[in-house]
Amino acid sequence: MTEFFGLPTLTGMQMPTGVHTLVRRTHEERVMRALQENGAMSRGELARVVGLSRTTLSEITGSLLQRGAIVVVDTDASSRAGSGRPAERLALDPASAQFMGVDFGHRRVHVAIADASHEIMASDSVRYDDTASWPTRTELALGLIDRLSAEAGVHFGALQGIGIGVPGPYPAPEGTAWSRAAAGKTVLRPAPEGVDVAFAERFDAPLIVDNNTRLAALAEAITGADSVADLVYVRLSDGVGGGLVVGGQLVTGSTGLAGELGHVTVEPAGRPCRCGKRGCLETVASVPGILAACWEFGLRLESLQDLAAAVAGAHPVADRVLREAAGALGRVVGAATMTLNPAKVVIGGDIARLAPVIVEQVAATLAGELFPIAPAGPVVEAARLSDDDGALGALAAVFHSSPLLARYPETAEVKGGSGARTSTTEGAVHVRP
Amino acid sequence: MTEFFGLPTLTGMQMPTGVHTLVRRTHEERVMRALQENGAMSRGELARVVGLSRTTLSEITGSLLQRGAIVVVDTDASSRAGSGRPAERLALDPASAQFMGVDFGHRRVHVAIADASHEIMASDSVRYDDTASWPTRTELALGLIDRLSAEAGVHFGALQGIGIGVPGPYPAPEGTAWSRAAAGKTVLRPAPEGVDVAFAERFDAPLIVDNNTRLAALAEAITGADSVADLVYVRLSDGVGGGLVVGGQLVTGSTGLAGELGHVTVEPAGRPCRCGKRGCLETVASVPGILAACWEFGLRLESLQDLAAAVAGAHPVADRVLREAAGALGRVVGAATMTLNPAKVVIGGDIARLAPVIVEQVAATLAGELFPIAPAGPVVEAARLSDDDGALGALAAVFHSSPLLARYPETAEVKGGSGARTSTTEGAVHVRP
Incomplete structure (x- = not known):
């Protein structure tokens, strides 16, 4: 290490x-x-x-x-x-790539390549089956990088860093190097099945590997004109993940498991969760959890698109289920807010944009949890970066690690990609010397 | 700033x-x-x-x-x-004080003076009424320092730093410098009514002023042979306060309110809390909250001493009330643990030592909240430092700020005072370069 x-x-x-x-x-x-x-x-x-x-x-x-x-x-x-x-x-050299972000999702890898001014030079993704092995995923990623490099006329001779996001958490099997390290409280598990090694063999540049939800949290914190040093990020998708930025730093925790807000218990007698517990936030606020609750109330939706249509049609069951899910999310975020006093709470995942009621209800529930007498609570908002922007989170981690950006969040910025996210980064706080 | x-x-x-x-x-x-x-x-x-x-x-x-x-x-x-x-x-010079810790409680100020090897040279406290003004408290503290200095033959010519703990939180009145600063998200409120100024005028040494519960959290983190970089600290006394150490750093939050675990809602329809909400953890797990619950079940206790006697006599009402309070505390700490993945959870306040059932029940409740498949959860233990050791928390903050101790927790230590807390600090994690 x-x-x-x-x-x-x-x-x-x-x-x-x-x-x-x-x-x-x-x-x-x-x-x-x-x-x-x-x-x-x-x-x-x-x-x-x-x-x-x-x-x-x-x-x-x-x-x-x-x-x-x-x-x-x-x-x-x-x-x-x-x-x-x-x-x-x-x-x-306008053809010289300086930073690379790679985001391995469950069903696609997204690559973004940036120049010295943090402008995106090339970006694309490749889909794979969610049963694809890690060697296959890695090979697809490296092939995508070759194609982007050829198409955009980009070379990697001066690459300054590579950020790689992987899904998580990955509790390591017993007896692996990581489980042994975790026993001694060393943080950060290795990337699954040699992703890190494959990139290290291919590129002469330092690597940062972390949970992609955590990297997304960092990207949200340093993106936009109102970058913040303290942020709680929750992403609602097939599961519910989270990431924390505290005092301008990503938080990993003592065994690499910080930010797992999806597995806070919200209904002690609730549905079984894939983690082995019952009634985790994930069982009520993930997309499958929300769809299952709609079925229980007779609204038979199959997909996120169906749910979006029901929301657009103001279906009362969809509204009620989403408000209840967001209420549970708001209580969990409320406790995290009392704990961490963040400047911003960001709800990620496509559903947070498709169903604005989620952010509204989280903000309302959270407001009831704050000190009545204290200065204003955190801003609550939907993520600015979409799930397809994962590589920007990985890029953000590399930008962030750059010595010139050590005074983050004053100078860090992410430009390009979808949505408006050029940053002038005013109002920075908690800057360490 | x-x-x-x-x-x-x-x-x-x-x-x-x-x-x-x-x-x-x-x-x-x-x-x-x-x-x-x-x-x-x-x-x-x-x-x-x-x-x-x-x-x-x-x-x-x-x-x-x-x-x-x-x-x-x-x-x-x-x-x-x-x-x-x-x-x-x-x-x-054996007479040269290097560090001073000052802890202002609600009813007493505690001062500890340490030499270059972090050994306590002199330490004592002075009581005051909880209605005493801050100028009075400050004067009593400075008088105590004069007395300790004279009795122990200590001088302050080479003082390297002063840590001052004050009770909190102190939401600033509208229009004060701090409330204006908080609007701009600057952290840390000033010490109440000029405590900081009085010490700065008297001593030629840098000051650190922070919430005394937060300083106690830092002291617990760097104290003992098993110092940790990630710790959740909760103190049960007249109220319920808390402090967080994340990645070896004290966490203040975006407006200085991080760590307020006592005001997480545990019973939405519960008793009114002095913060203006209802059913905060503080209403069930503070000493007054526990005594009130005992009364409701017919056990008429007046004080912490009465409660300790009931615990010693294995009174079933006391046991039940304490288990319920600790269960609520365990759920709050459980959520904080899923959020922050600490290596250690410390329960402070005299009651945690007088009633071991509290730590037992918190550990049991917390265990049910952790990932079944993940590496072992945090150590849960009663605070090593007593409430009367507050100045050691303030000292810890000054030791911690010393350039030679920047690689905390590898080198930081607190020696002397009550209890065993000489540190060899092995197994440090998350050390930043």
Whole structure:
């Protein structure tokens, strides 16, 4: 277990550890940031702007040129006032991918590739059967990356980081490395069946692997003009997952299981849950749980689309079932809010957008749980990123781990993809020095 | 609002900010640590041990001597092998206080003063009426410090930090600086009525002010051989308060209200709570709530002592009421555990020690809430520090803020005071670089 800028990563991969490497990466990022903001610049101009010596700057630009992150575009011969040898002007290589986000869902993998300015250069997904093995899923992902790379003319010579989201939780079988590690309280399980190893063999860049719901929570926290440092995220889909951002950091918990709001008991005598308990929030607020409750009241819906139609038609059974589910969700979120005092509560999953009554009811139930005398409670809203935007969560984790973004949430941002999410990130709080 | 080693502190005080100051303080701590571990040393020996140049070391020792943190004890003339001028040997001044913890309770203030090795040099408390004004409480605290200083022959010339715990939460009145700040989501309210200012005027040392329950949570996390980075703490007394340690950090929340587990609703139609809601955990699990429930079942107890006697006599009503209160507490802690996945749950307050049934029942209820398939849940235990040890929580916050202790929980420790709490701190997790 080593550390990559504060986030745990897995062993067996090349990754930049140590102060020297961190400093070098910080210099590289500052150089690239300067080129992004100012366009083409000479080495002399760069050295002044980023405050490095000419010698150090030459080392940095040499490495970046060699890896293809930047290119020589011209010389300053035409604009130059004085005499002497014209200086080369450097610019970002528009074909150089800097960050990659990969989101493995139950039935598709989504890949997004971003440049130095965090703009999405290429993005797509590939479907697979939910019984597909992890080697198959990994192969499909790598094939998708090859195709995106060829189509968009993108290269990975200067890749700064890869974020990989996997479904969770994956309690490890007895006797595995993870279960042994968990006994000693080491956090974060390995990616399923070598996903991490396959990416590490293929790309020379640090990896961050985490639960995709947790990564989505981070993406919601740093996305938009009102980025926050304390956020509770719950996603309603086939199951109910969650993620927490506390003081600007993703929370993993002592054995990697933090954020499992879907398995808080809401009905002690309720339906059996796939986790082995009864009456978990997931049994009433997941899409299958909501559909089952509609059936109990005689409304025979088969799918999320049917439910959306019933909501659009203001069907009273659908409304009642959704309000009850959201009421249970609101009580769980209410307890989490009293515990964590977040600035924002985000309800993810397509159903939260299809049925606005969910967010309304969660906000109403939550309001009854807050201190009557305290400052205003958290903002409650539907997720900005859709379930198909999973790779943006993984990208967010990589952006977040970047040394230049250490003062997150002031500077972190996610651009591009579906929906409006360019960020100016005002009102940041809890920033650690 | 400025920052002191990652913890927010209040404005208007002298405090070391900036890299230069941080580096100087780190050097000072390393020098003092070396003297603590090795006894008296010459400047040359010190320079070798801490890896500083002779010039830098002379600056550091000059400042420490001037402030009285260290003293010249002798020269190495007798043990010296070679010729030349004998070198002075330096040692810690045993009379120099390095850290101070102050805990303002509802009815007493507790002060503890520690030396460079975190040993308690002096400690005592003074009682006041719970209607005493904050200026009165502050004056009593400063008088107590004067007395302790005189009796123990302690001086404060080299004080490195003061931790101050105050009861909470204190929602700020409308229009105050804090309520304005809270609207902008700045954390941490000021200490009540100028406590912070009074200490800042009196001592030339950085201050940390926080809710005393939260400081107790930190002290529990870093105390003992099994220090943890993720902890949920609940204290049962006149009210029910709580504190969270997540990833080794105290959690304040977006408006300073994190950890208020006592105000999670457990009985929607229950008794009115002083917070303005109904059926909060506090109404059933605080000492007054437990006594009231005993009365309802015909067991007329007046005080915690009466309750302890009923527990000692195995009174069935007391047992039943305590189990029900602990069951409610267990459900709240269970939800917090599913949310945060802590390594340890600590139940504080004298009642948790007087009535072991509480911890037993919380553990039993909590066990039913955990994933059946996941690695073992958190340790559940009664607090190691008593309510009278409040100042140790405040001390823990100051130790924790020290640059040398930044790799908490590996190195942090609290020694002395009541109970066994010398720490060797193995098995640390979630350490951030």
